[in-house]
Amino acid sequence: MSAPITGDAFSACLDDSHHAFREVCARFAREEIAPHAQAWEEAETFPRELYLKAAEAGVLGPGLPEEYGGGGGDLFHMVVSTEELLRGGSTGVVVGLGSLEIALPPIMVLGTEEQRQRYLPPVLAGEKISALAITEPGAGSDVSGVTTRATREGDHYRLTGTKIFVTSGVRADQLTLLARTSDDPHGGLTFFVVPGDSEGLTVSRAIKKTGWRASDTAELSLDGVRVPVSARLGEEGTGFLCLMQTFLRERMYLAAIGTATAEVCYEDAATYVKQRETFGRPIVKHQVVRHRLADMAGRVLAAKALVYHTVGRALRDEATPPEVALTKNQAADCAEWVCREAVQLLGGMGYCRETRAEVLSRDARLLNIGGGTREIMNEIAGRAFL
Ligand SMILES: Cc1cc2nc3c(=O)[nH]c(=O)nc-3n(C[C@H](O)[C@H](O)[C@H](O)COP(=O)(O)OP(=O)(O)OC[C@H]3O[C@@H](n4cnc5c(N)ncnc54)[C@H](O)[C@@H]3O)c2cc1C
Known part of the structure; x- marks a missing residue:
């Protein structure tokens, strides 16, 4: 039996192009990231050629304009690619490949056509970082x-x-x-x-x-x-206003990383508890373990629903900075909490670098810091109470 929140719970938000793109990203994660993730985590780097491979596979720059070499599509393509690439088991690889997701938007917003033609294509082709x-x-x-x-x-x-x-x-x-x-x-x-x-x-x-x-x-x-x-x-003098605009995209990107991280850890835990036996039976037979999984599933569902909701609103230019800030906080909290529970359910294995739960539980800690801290997100939302 598959874990209850995986599958098509959110497919109504997506169209055929997202589903097809998901397959491409999943294959890339399976073939190009997962086999090397552990070694790259230990080496604290990954090969430069991965940018070229990602561009060739069409997974670099989802949601960025095709006319400059981006993958095209919309913000849901960015979400889908994040969800699948995270399955490779290294947020470091995802954000390394994805640094263009935050570096290119100011060029798209403020750049002249000549500047866009100069600065975007080599990056989106994977030739420049x-x-x-x-x-x-x-x-x-x-x-x-x-x-x-x-x-x-x-x-x-x-x-x-x-x-x-x-x-x-x-x-x-x-x-x-x-x-x-x-x-x-x-x-x-x-x-x-x-x-x-x-x-x-x-x-x-x-x-x-x-x-x-x-x-x-x-x-x-x-x-x-x-x-x-x-x-x-x-x-x-136009930098700050542009940054406030591009922060929205960065924060949705980080929120998508958060829910993807939580979902992967939840799934790994849900699989492990059926295989691991204690006291003569799989640990999933202990009620407390099932309830913990249910709590994890509930949090992932809730955070993911919020991310999809906010991304949908962003696509219609309706998402406000407070909404995006609160979405990022919910996704980051979800990632931290679910990863911690996953590590607990995996026992000693959850503390070993060979498991995704170990890697992602450390990676998740950054989500309440980078792209604006949890406190700053609350500050943005909290101004409404003044
Ligand atoms: C792995 C990693 C990758 C990063 N990548 C990039 C990148 O690519 N480009 C880039 O430019 N930056 C990057 N950052 C920087 C990141 O965005 C900052 O670390 C983050 O914005 C917080 O800034 P700070 O570290 O200076 O913390 P501070 O601003 O010094 O905050 C310290 C603490 O004080 C709290 N605090 C501050 N002000 C308030 C307030 N008004 N009310 C309540 N609490 C407050 C904060 O919430 C936090 O808890 C990265 C950081 C990390 C760790």
């Missing part, structure tokens, strides 16, 4: 604290400062980077596209993390990095 560089040692939740300076000198800018926690930043060929062009806390922020091999740009640190291990995370130092004015996205 892109990363988003917003956070700084002194500015995480509070983006208005960004101090990386972009100083105009004729037909170019000089960029100086430090960025931290940049996913894919260690080997990025292209950074979508937020810098300060004036002292106005929010209105003085501007996006630039910075080549990874720029003179004066160095990876000061590859950061070791609890989870997301197969993805690299960089601290970057910029010392007078020279970029042409044509690398500026939009007018000076």
Whole structure:
């Protein structure tokens, strides 16, 4: 008997193109990720060629415009691909491949047609790795604290400062980077596209993390990095508003990772309890175990229903920042809770790196931190109470 929440519970939200795409992503996860996930987690990296393979298979850039080489489709294609790629057993691989999901939207929103043609196709073809560089040692939740300076000198800018926690930043060929062009806390922020091999740009640190291990995370130092004015996205001062817009997509992406993570762990636990025997019978025969699975299933169903609901509203341009923030919190909480329960049900195996529950339980911890912390999400929602 299959686990009760898997299968087609949400298929009414999807059309034939999503179902066909799900098959493609599932095959990619099965053939290209799962066999290597454990080794890549241990190595804390994965081969660059995976970007090319992902592009060839059509699983890179779901929901991003086909005219620039993206997979096309809509936000549900992004959700479906996240759900299936997560089955490969490494969030690090998924977010490493997916750093373009957060790095490219500012270019799509603010870029001219010429800039889009220049910056998007090589990334969506898997030839270049892109990363988003917003956070700084002194500015995480509070983006208005960004101090990386972009100083105009004729037909170019000089960029100086430090960025931290940049996913894919260690080997990025292209950074979508937020810098300060004036002292106005929010209105003085501007996006630039910075080549990874720029003179004066160095990876000061590859950061070791609890989870997301197969993805690299960089601290970057910029010392007078020279970029042409044509690398500026939009007018000076447009960065913050753009970021607020693109955060919605990033948070739905992270919410989808959350429910996908929870579902995989739940399924693994549901399978394990039928195989593992204690006191002469499979542990699923113990009522307390079945009730725990029922609680896990209920939480996954609820969070996933919310994610699909919010994504559906986003497709109709109806999703508000508070809704998206609360959806991310629910999905992240669901992932953390369900993964913990899965580890418990797997007993000692749940604490071994060879199980997906072990990896994903560590990975899940990030979801209430990255893309805006749980507290900041509540702050966005809580303003409505003032
Ligand atoms: C693995 C990983 C990958 C990441 N990838 C990227 C990336 O690709 N690009 C990028 O730019 N950034 C990235 N980040 C950065 C991430 O978005 C930030 O870590 C996050 O926004 C929190 O910022 P902070 O770490 O500076 O925490 P802080 O802002 O210092 O927060 C510390 C604590 O204070 C709380 N807090 C802060 N302000 C308030 C408040 N007003 N009310 C209540 N509580 C508050 C927070 O909720 C948190 O609990 C990544 C981080 C990690 C760990």
